[in-house]
Amino acid sequence: MAKIKPGKNATKKDLIIEKAAALFRIRGFNAASMRELAEAVGVEAPSLYNHIGSKSELLQAICFKIADEFTSHLERVENTRSGNVVKIENIIRFHICMMLDEFDEVFVANHEWKHLKEPYLSNFLNQRRSYEKRFVALIEAGIKTKELKNINPYVAVLTILSAVRGLEFWQRHKKNLGPQVLQDDMVTHLLKGMIK
Protein backbone atom coordinates (compact mmCIF):
# COMPACT_ATOMS: atom_id res chain seq x y z
CA MET A 1 0.00 0.00 0.00
CA ALA A 2 1.15 3.54 -0.66
CA LYS A 3 2.77 5.54 2.07
CA ILE A 4 0.33 7.97 3.62
CA LYS A 5 1.53 11.48 4.19
CA PRO A 6 0.30 13.34 7.26
CA GLY A 7 -0.76 16.98 7.14
CA LYS A 8 1.92 19.44 6.14
CA ASN A 9 3.26 20.48 9.51
CA ALA A 10 2.35 17.39 11.49
CA THR A 11 4.44 14.27 11.72
CA LYS A 12 2.91 10.86 11.31
CA LYS A 13 3.43 10.33 15.01
CA ASP A 14 1.18 13.31 15.66
CA LEU A 15 -1.47 11.80 13.44
CA ILE A 16 -1.27 8.53 15.35
CA ILE A 17 -1.61 10.33 18.67
CA GLU A 18 -4.62 12.25 17.39
CA LYS A 19 -6.34 9.08 16.21
CA ALA A 20 -5.40 7.35 19.45
CA ALA A 21 -7.05 10.08 21.50
CA ALA A 22 -10.29 9.66 19.58
CA LEU A 23 -10.16 5.88 19.87
CA PHE A 24 -9.21 5.82 23.55
CA ARG A 25 -12.07 8.19 24.30
CA ILE A 26 -14.66 6.07 22.56
CA ARG A 27 -13.50 2.59 23.54
CA GLY A 28 -11.35 3.21 26.61
CA PHE A 29 -7.61 2.61 26.75
CA ASN A 30 -7.69 -1.09 27.46
CA ALA A 31 -10.50 -1.94 25.11
CA ALA A 32 -8.91 -0.02 22.25
CA SER A 33 -6.61 -2.31 20.27
CA MET A 34 -3.58 -1.38 18.25
CA ARG A 35 -5.23 -3.08 15.29
CA GLU A 36 -8.21 -0.72 15.56
CA LEU A 37 -5.88 2.22 15.86
CA ALA A 38 -3.94 1.07 12.82
CA GLU A 39 -7.15 0.87 10.82
CA ALA A 40 -8.05 4.44 11.82
CA VAL A 41 -4.61 5.58 10.72
CA GLY A 42 -4.86 3.61 7.48
CA VAL A 43 -2.05 1.16 8.08
CA GLU A 44 -1.32 -2.31 9.43
CA ALA A 45 -0.74 -2.59 13.17
CA PRO A 46 3.00 -3.38 13.16
CA SER A 47 3.67 -0.33 10.99
CA LEU A 48 2.68 1.87 13.90
CA TYR A 49 5.85 0.81 15.66
CA ASN A 50 7.96 2.58 13.06
CA HIS A 51 6.70 5.79 14.68
CA ILE A 52 5.94 5.02 18.29
CA GLY A 53 7.48 2.96 21.02
CA SER A 54 4.45 1.39 22.62
CA LYS A 55 0.77 1.74 23.34
CA SER A 56 1.32 3.32 26.74
CA GLU A 57 3.60 5.90 25.18
CA LEU A 58 0.52 7.15 23.33
CA LEU A 59 -1.41 7.54 26.55
CA GLN A 60 1.51 9.37 28.12
CA ALA A 61 1.73 11.79 25.21
CA ILE A 62 -1.97 12.60 25.44
CA CYS A 63 -2.14 13.00 29.20
CA PHE A 64 0.93 15.17 29.58
CA LYS A 65 0.14 17.37 26.60
CA ILE A 66 -3.13 18.32 28.32
CA ALA A 67 -1.67 18.54 31.80
CA ASP A 68 1.04 20.87 30.55
CA GLU A 69 -1.45 23.12 28.80
CA PHE A 70 -3.48 23.54 31.98
CA THR A 71 -0.41 24.09 34.10
CA SER A 72 1.05 26.75 31.87
CA HIS A 73 -2.27 28.57 31.61
CA LEU A 74 -2.57 28.63 35.38
CA GLU A 75 0.90 30.10 35.59
CA ARG A 76 -0.08 32.84 33.14
CA VAL A 77 -3.15 33.65 35.24
CA GLU A 78 -1.18 33.74 38.46
CA ASN A 79 1.18 36.33 36.99
CA THR A 80 -1.72 38.62 36.13
CA ARG A 81 -2.61 41.65 38.21
CA SER A 82 -6.39 41.08 38.05
CA GLY A 83 -8.67 40.55 41.02
CA ASN A 84 -9.13 37.01 42.26
CA VAL A 85 -12.66 36.65 40.91
CA VAL A 86 -11.46 37.64 37.46
CA LYS A 87 -8.66 35.09 37.73
CA ILE A 88 -11.08 32.37 38.74
CA GLU A 89 -13.47 33.25 35.96
CA ASN A 90 -10.55 33.16 33.54
CA ILE A 91 -9.66 29.64 34.65
CA ILE A 92 -13.22 28.42 34.38
CA ARG A 93 -13.51 29.79 30.86
CA PHE A 94 -10.20 28.21 29.88
CA HIS A 95 -11.40 24.81 31.10
CA ILE A 96 -14.58 25.17 29.10
CA CYS A 97 -12.64 26.13 25.96
CA MET A 98 -10.26 23.21 26.35
CA MET A 99 -13.20 20.89 26.76
CA LEU A 100 -14.75 22.13 23.55
CA ASP A 101 -11.59 22.51 21.46
CA GLU A 102 -9.54 19.48 22.47
CA PHE A 103 -12.34 17.22 23.51
CA ASP A 104 -10.79 13.83 22.84
CA GLU A 105 -7.49 14.60 24.51
CA VAL A 106 -9.04 16.22 27.58
CA PHE A 107 -11.48 13.37 27.94
CA VAL A 108 -8.72 10.79 27.80
CA ALA A 109 -6.56 12.71 30.26
CA ASN A 110 -9.54 12.87 32.62
CA HIS A 111 -10.63 9.26 32.33
CA GLU A 112 -7.76 7.03 31.31
CA TRP A 113 -4.85 8.39 33.32
CA LYS A 114 -5.12 5.48 35.72
CA HIS A 115 -3.68 3.23 33.04
CA LEU A 116 -0.45 5.20 32.90
CA LYS A 117 2.58 3.24 34.01
CA GLU A 118 5.03 4.34 36.65
CA PRO A 119 6.73 6.71 36.92
CA TYR A 120 4.34 8.58 34.63
CA LEU A 121 1.35 7.82 36.79
CA SER A 122 2.94 9.43 39.83
CA ASN A 123 4.17 12.39 37.81
CA PHE A 124 0.72 12.98 36.42
CA LEU A 125 -0.98 12.80 39.80
CA ASN A 126 1.59 15.12 41.33
CA GLN A 127 1.01 17.64 38.57
CA ARG A 128 -2.73 17.47 39.17
CA ARG A 129 -2.41 17.87 42.90
CA SER A 130 -0.16 20.85 42.41
CA TYR A 131 -2.69 22.43 40.05
CA GLU A 132 -5.48 21.97 42.54
CA LYS A 133 -3.46 23.40 45.38
CA ARG A 134 -2.64 26.53 43.40
CA PHE A 135 -6.31 26.87 42.49
CA VAL A 136 -7.24 26.54 46.16
CA ALA A 137 -4.72 29.26 46.98
CA LEU A 138 -6.46 31.57 44.52
CA ILE A 139 -9.79 31.01 46.23
CA GLU A 140 -8.29 31.47 49.65
CA ALA A 141 -6.91 34.79 48.47
CA GLY A 142 -10.38 35.77 47.25
CA ILE A 143 -11.85 34.93 50.64
CA LYS A 144 -9.20 36.98 52.40
CA THR A 145 -9.96 40.03 50.26
CA LYS A 146 -13.70 39.52 50.95
CA GLU A 147 -14.40 39.01 47.27
CA LEU A 148 -15.72 35.56 48.07
CA LYS A 149 -17.96 34.04 50.71
CA ASN A 150 -16.32 32.22 53.56
CA ILE A 151 -16.66 28.82 51.89
CA ASN A 152 -14.37 25.85 52.11
CA PRO A 153 -11.89 26.42 49.28
CA TYR A 154 -11.34 22.71 48.66
CA VAL A 155 -15.03 22.12 48.16
CA ALA A 156 -15.18 25.08 45.81
CA VAL A 157 -12.32 23.82 43.65
CA LEU A 158 -13.81 20.35 43.62
CA THR A 159 -17.17 21.74 42.58
CA ILE A 160 -15.80 23.96 39.86
CA LEU A 161 -13.44 21.44 38.29
CA SER A 162 -16.05 18.72 38.33
CA ALA A 163 -18.78 20.91 36.91
CA VAL A 164 -16.57 21.96 34.06
CA ARG A 165 -15.50 18.41 33.38
CA GLY A 166 -19.15 17.58 32.91
CA LEU A 167 -19.04 19.30 29.56
CA GLU A 168 -18.05 15.93 28.17
CA PHE A 169 -21.79 15.28 28.13
CA TRP A 170 -22.37 18.43 26.20
CA GLN A 171 -22.28 17.05 22.66
CA ARG A 172 -25.84 15.87 22.94
CA HIS A 173 -27.29 19.34 23.34
CA LYS A 174 -24.87 21.15 21.05
CA LYS A 175 -27.61 21.88 18.57
CA ASN A 176 -29.82 23.74 21.00
CA LEU A 177 -27.29 26.06 22.61
CA GLY A 178 -24.18 27.90 21.48
CA PRO A 179 -20.86 27.57 23.30
CA GLN A 180 -20.85 31.23 24.33
CA VAL A 181 -24.20 30.96 26.10
CA LEU A 182 -23.00 27.77 27.68
CA GLN A 183 -19.84 29.41 28.94
CA ASP A 184 -21.64 32.43 30.36
CA ASP A 185 -24.36 30.37 31.99
CA MET A 186 -21.95 28.01 33.64
CA VAL A 187 -19.69 30.80 34.88
CA THR A 188 -22.70 32.59 36.32
CA HIS A 189 -23.98 29.44 37.97
CA LEU A 190 -20.63 28.64 39.57
CA LEU A 191 -19.93 32.19 40.68
CA LYS A 192 -23.34 33.55 41.59
CA GLY A 193 -25.53 30.48 42.03
CA MET A 194 -28.91 29.76 40.58
CA ILE A 195 -31.24 31.17 43.20
CA LYS A 196 -32.68 34.58 42.47
Next chain:
Amino acid sequence: MAKIKPGKNATKKDLIIEKAAALFRIRGFNAASMRELAEAVGVEAPSLYNHIGSKSELLQAICFKIADEFTSHLERVENTRSGNVVKIENIIRFHICMMLDEFDEVFVANHEWKHLKEPYLSNFLNQRRSYEKRFVALIEAGIKTKELKNINPYVAVLTILSAVRGLEFWQRHKKNLGPQVLQDDMVTHLLKGMIK
Protein backbone atom coordinates in the same frame (compact mmCIF):
# COMPACT_ATOMS: atom_id res chain seq x y z
CA MET B 1 -10.96 -25.67 49.95
CA ALA B 2 -13.91 -25.16 52.26
CA LYS B 3 -17.04 -23.52 51.02
CA ILE B 4 -17.17 -19.89 52.04
CA LYS B 5 -20.37 -18.59 53.51
CA PRO B 6 -21.48 -15.08 52.69
CA GLY B 7 -22.98 -12.74 55.29
CA LYS B 8 -26.24 -13.93 56.77
CA ASN B 9 -28.72 -12.23 54.49
CA ALA B 10 -26.55 -11.87 51.42
CA THR B 11 -26.11 -14.50 48.76
CA LYS B 12 -22.72 -15.38 47.44
CA LYS B 13 -23.70 -13.66 44.22
CA ASP B 14 -24.15 -10.44 46.18
CA LEU B 15 -20.70 -10.83 47.64
CA ILE B 16 -19.23 -11.32 44.18
CA ILE B 17 -20.99 -8.21 42.90
CA GLU B 18 -19.72 -6.21 45.83
CA LYS B 19 -16.14 -7.29 45.27
CA ALA B 20 -16.54 -6.72 41.55
CA ALA B 21 -17.63 -3.14 42.13
CA ALA B 22 -14.53 -2.44 44.19
CA LEU B 23 -12.27 -4.11 41.65
CA PHE B 24 -13.87 -2.48 38.61
CA ARG B 25 -13.52 0.90 40.26
CA ILE B 26 -9.84 0.50 40.97
CA ARG B 27 -8.68 -1.27 37.82
CA GLY B 28 -11.41 -0.47 35.30
CA PHE B 29 -13.78 -3.04 33.84
CA ASN B 30 -11.51 -4.29 31.06
CA ALA B 31 -8.32 -4.34 33.08
CA ALA B 32 -9.97 -6.21 35.95
CA SER B 33 -9.67 -9.94 35.41
CA MET B 34 -11.92 -12.68 36.66
CA ARG B 35 -8.87 -14.24 38.32
CA GLU B 36 -8.33 -11.10 40.36
CA LEU B 37 -11.99 -11.04 41.27
CA ALA B 38 -11.86 -14.69 42.28
CA GLU B 39 -8.91 -13.97 44.54
CA ALA B 40 -10.80 -11.13 46.21
CA VAL B 41 -13.74 -13.46 46.76
CA GLY B 42 -11.48 -16.24 48.01
CA VAL B 43 -12.09 -18.79 45.31
CA GLU B 44 -10.72 -20.03 41.98
CA ALA B 45 -11.90 -18.21 38.89
CA PRO B 46 -14.08 -20.91 37.33
CA SER B 47 -15.98 -21.29 40.60
CA LEU B 48 -17.42 -17.83 40.09
CA TYR B 49 -19.48 -19.25 37.25
CA ASN B 50 -21.48 -21.35 39.66
CA HIS B 51 -23.05 -18.08 40.78
CA ILE B 52 -22.91 -15.70 37.85
CA GLY B 53 -23.40 -15.97 34.12
CA SER B 54 -20.60 -13.79 32.84
CA LYS B 55 -18.36 -10.85 33.54
CA SER B 56 -20.65 -8.38 31.81
CA GLU B 57 -23.56 -9.59 33.89
CA LEU B 58 -21.68 -8.21 36.89
CA LEU B 59 -21.36 -4.81 35.25
CA GLN B 60 -25.04 -4.86 34.39
CA ALA B 61 -26.01 -5.66 37.96
CA ILE B 62 -23.93 -2.80 39.31
CA CYS B 63 -25.04 -0.18 36.78
CA PHE B 64 -28.74 -0.90 36.99
CA LYS B 65 -28.81 -1.21 40.75
CA ILE B 66 -27.51 2.35 40.97
CA ALA B 67 -29.62 3.68 38.11
CA ASP B 68 -32.75 2.26 39.71
CA GLU B 69 -31.95 3.80 43.07
CA PHE B 70 -31.59 7.23 41.50
CA THR B 71 -34.72 6.84 39.43
CA SER B 72 -36.90 5.76 42.32
CA HIS B 73 -35.61 8.57 44.52
CA LEU B 74 -36.43 11.10 41.84
CA GLU B 75 -39.92 9.69 41.65
CA ARG B 76 -40.33 10.08 45.40
CA VAL B 77 -39.21 13.70 45.18
CA GLU B 78 -41.53 14.46 42.29
CA ASN B 79 -44.50 13.27 44.34
CA THR B 80 -43.65 15.64 47.14
CA ARG B 81 -45.50 18.89 47.70
CA SER B 82 -42.39 20.95 48.52
CA GLY B 83 -41.19 24.00 46.61
CA ASN B 84 -38.91 23.41 43.64
CA VAL B 85 -35.79 24.67 45.38
CA VAL B 86 -36.36 22.24 48.22
CA LYS B 87 -36.82 19.44 45.71
CA ILE B 88 -33.59 20.35 43.95
CA GLU B 89 -31.70 20.57 47.20
CA ASN B 90 -33.11 17.18 48.15
CA ILE B 91 -31.79 15.65 44.95
CA ILE B 92 -28.36 17.21 45.36
CA ARG B 93 -28.10 15.87 48.90
CA PHE B 94 -29.20 12.42 47.76
CA HIS B 95 -26.50 12.35 45.11
CA ILE B 96 -23.90 13.31 47.67
CA CYS B 97 -25.09 10.60 50.07
CA MET B 98 -25.03 7.97 47.34
CA MET B 99 -21.53 9.03 46.43
CA LEU B 100 -20.35 8.63 50.00
CA ASP B 101 -22.34 5.51 50.93
CA GLU B 102 -22.12 3.41 47.79
CA PHE B 103 -18.94 4.78 46.40
CA ASP B 104 -17.69 1.80 44.41
CA GLU B 105 -21.01 1.09 42.74
CA VAL B 106 -21.74 4.70 41.85
CA PHE B 107 -18.23 5.16 40.53
CA VAL B 108 -18.52 2.11 38.30
CA ALA B 109 -21.95 3.15 37.05
CA ASN B 110 -20.53 6.57 36.20
CA HIS B 111 -17.33 5.41 34.53
CA GLU B 112 -17.70 1.92 33.14
CA TRP B 113 -21.20 1.93 31.67
CA LYS B 114 -19.75 2.25 28.18
CA HIS B 115 -18.64 -1.39 28.42
CA LEU B 116 -22.20 -2.60 28.83
CA LYS B 117 -23.39 -4.77 25.97
CA GLU B 118 -26.54 -4.21 24.00
CA PRO B 119 -29.36 -3.99 24.75
CA TYR B 120 -28.27 -3.04 28.27
CA LEU B 121 -26.17 -0.15 27.03
CA SER B 122 -29.15 1.46 25.31
CA ASN B 123 -31.43 0.81 28.27
CA PHE B 124 -28.96 2.40 30.62
CA LEU B 125 -28.51 5.50 28.47
CA ASN B 126 -32.25 5.87 28.03
CA GLN B 127 -32.76 5.71 31.77
CA ARG B 128 -30.11 8.38 32.26
CA ARG B 129 -31.58 10.65 29.64
CA SER B 130 -34.99 10.29 31.21
CA TYR B 131 -33.58 11.17 34.61
CA GLU B 132 -31.94 14.28 33.26
CA LYS B 133 -35.07 15.39 31.47
CA ARG B 134 -37.14 15.09 34.61
CA PHE B 135 -34.49 17.04 36.51
CA VAL B 136 -34.58 19.73 33.82
CA ALA B 137 -38.36 19.90 34.20
CA LEU B 138 -37.94 20.56 37.91
CA ILE B 139 -35.63 23.48 37.21
CA GLU B 140 -37.93 24.83 34.52
CA ALA B 141 -40.72 24.77 37.07
CA GLY B 142 -38.52 26.69 39.51
CA ILE B 143 -37.84 29.31 36.88
CA LYS B 144 -41.52 29.66 36.11
CA THR B 145 -42.36 30.25 39.77
CA LYS B 146 -39.53 32.83 39.94
CA GLU B 147 -37.74 30.78 42.57
CA LEU B 148 -34.77 30.50 40.24
CA LYS B 149 -32.89 32.86 37.96
CA ASN B 150 -33.67 32.71 34.27
CA ILE B 151 -30.79 30.35 33.53
CA ASN B 152 -30.61 27.63 30.93
CA PRO B 153 -31.99 24.58 32.72
CA TYR B 154 -29.85 22.11 30.74
CA VAL B 155 -26.68 23.89 31.76
CA ALA B 156 -27.85 23.92 35.36
CA VAL B 157 -28.51 20.18 35.42
CA LEU B 158 -25.21 19.51 33.73
CA THR B 159 -23.41 21.66 36.25
CA ILE B 160 -25.09 20.14 39.27
CA LEU B 161 -24.77 16.51 38.25
CA SER B 162 -21.15 16.94 37.26
CA ALA B 163 -20.20 18.84 40.39
CA VAL B 164 -21.71 16.16 42.56
CA ARG B 165 -20.03 13.42 40.61
CA GLY B 166 -16.73 15.07 41.44
CA LEU B 167 -17.02 13.74 44.96
CA GLU B 168 -15.21 10.69 43.67
CA PHE B 169 -12.09 12.75 44.28
CA TRP B 170 -13.16 13.40 47.81
CA GLN B 171 -11.41 10.53 49.55
CA ARG B 172 -8.15 12.44 49.57
CA HIS B 173 -9.40 15.23 51.81
CA LYS B 174 -11.72 13.14 53.98
CA LYS B 175 -9.54 13.69 57.01
CA ASN B 176 -9.80 17.47 56.92
CA LEU B 177 -13.53 17.90 56.45
CA GLY B 178 -16.66 16.10 57.57
CA PRO B 179 -19.32 14.92 55.14
CA GLN B 180 -21.94 17.25 56.61
CA VAL B 181 -19.85 20.36 56.02
CA LEU B 182 -19.08 19.06 52.57
CA GLN B 183 -22.74 18.56 51.80
CA ASP B 184 -23.76 21.97 53.06
CA ASP B 185 -20.92 23.78 51.33
CA MET B 186 -21.60 22.15 48.02
CA VAL B 187 -25.33 22.75 48.18
CA THR B 188 -24.71 26.40 49.02
CA HIS B 189 -22.22 26.78 46.22
CA LEU B 190 -24.53 25.23 43.64
CA LEU B 191 -27.63 27.10 44.80
CA LYS B 192 -26.28 30.48 45.85
CA GLY B 193 -22.84 30.73 44.23
CA MET B 194 -19.54 31.66 45.78
CA ILE B 195 -19.49 35.42 45.34
CA LYS B 196 -20.45 37.48 48.35
Next chain:
DNA sequence: TAAAAAAACTAATATCCGTTAGTTTTACAG
Protein backbone atom coordinates in the same frame (compact mmCIF):
# COMPACT_ATOMS: atom_id res chain seq x y z
C1' DT C 1 -26.78 -41.88 57.50
C1' DA C 2 -27.57 -41.99 52.70
C1' DA C 3 -28.93 -39.50 48.58
C1' DA C 4 -29.15 -35.23 46.15
C1' DA C 5 -27.79 -30.70 45.27
C1' DA C 6 -24.61 -26.98 45.46
C1' DA C 7 -20.28 -25.32 44.93
C1' DA C 8 -15.60 -25.95 44.90
C1' DC C 9 -11.48 -27.66 42.15
C1' DT C 10 -8.18 -28.91 37.96
C1' DA C 11 -7.37 -28.89 33.23
C1' DA C 12 -7.92 -27.09 29.05
C1' DT C 13 -9.56 -24.29 24.93
C1' DA C 14 -10.16 -20.69 21.79
C1' DT C 15 -9.40 -15.96 21.16
C1' DC C 16 -7.36 -11.72 21.26
C1' DC C 17 -3.59 -8.51 22.16
C1' DG C 18 0.82 -6.03 22.03
C1' DT C 19 4.84 -6.57 20.00
C1' DT C 20 9.04 -8.54 17.27
C1' DA C 21 11.38 -10.39 13.20
C1' DG C 22 12.27 -10.31 8.72
C1' DT C 23 11.19 -8.66 4.14
C1' DT C 24 9.54 -5.64 0.54
C1' DT C 25 8.13 -1.26 -1.12
C1' DT C 26 8.33 3.70 -1.38
C1' DA C 27 10.45 8.30 -1.20
C1' DC C 28 14.11 11.17 -1.56
C1' DA C 29 19.20 12.76 -2.08
C1' DG C 30 23.17 12.77 -5.11
Next chain:
DNA sequence: CTGTAAAACTAACGGATATTAGTTTTTTTA
Protein backbone atom coordinates in the same frame (compact mmCIF):
# COMPACT_ATOMS: atom_id res chain seq x y z
C1' DC D 1 19.15 6.69 -12.63
C1' DT D 2 21.01 4.82 -8.35
C1' DG D 3 21.64 3.98 -3.58
C1' DT D 4 19.95 4.70 0.97
C1' DA D 5 16.85 5.35 4.57
C1' DA D 6 12.19 5.47 6.02
C1' DA D 7 8.09 3.15 6.35
C1' DA D 8 5.11 -0.15 4.75
C1' DC D 9 3.94 -5.25 4.66
C1' DT D 10 3.36 -10.51 6.18
C1' DA D 11 4.00 -13.94 9.55
C1' DA D 12 4.30 -15.25 13.92
C1' DC D 13 5.11 -15.49 19.07
C1' DG D 14 4.26 -15.41 23.88
C1' DG D 15 1.12 -14.25 27.18
C1' DA D 16 -3.27 -13.15 29.18
C1' DT D 17 -8.29 -13.65 29.25
C1' DA D 18 -13.06 -15.28 29.71
C1' DT D 19 -15.17 -19.28 29.72
C1' DT D 20 -16.27 -24.53 29.35
C1' DA D 21 -15.88 -29.42 30.59
C1' DG D 22 -15.46 -32.74 33.72
C1' DT D 23 -14.49 -34.16 38.48
C1' DT D 24 -14.36 -33.97 43.42
C1' DT D 25 -15.64 -32.06 47.70
C1' DT D 26 -18.85 -29.99 50.74
C1' DT D 27 -23.37 -29.00 52.35
C1' DT D 28 -28.18 -29.80 52.68
C1' DT D 29 -32.14 -32.71 52.65
C1' DA D 30 -34.99 -36.53 53.85
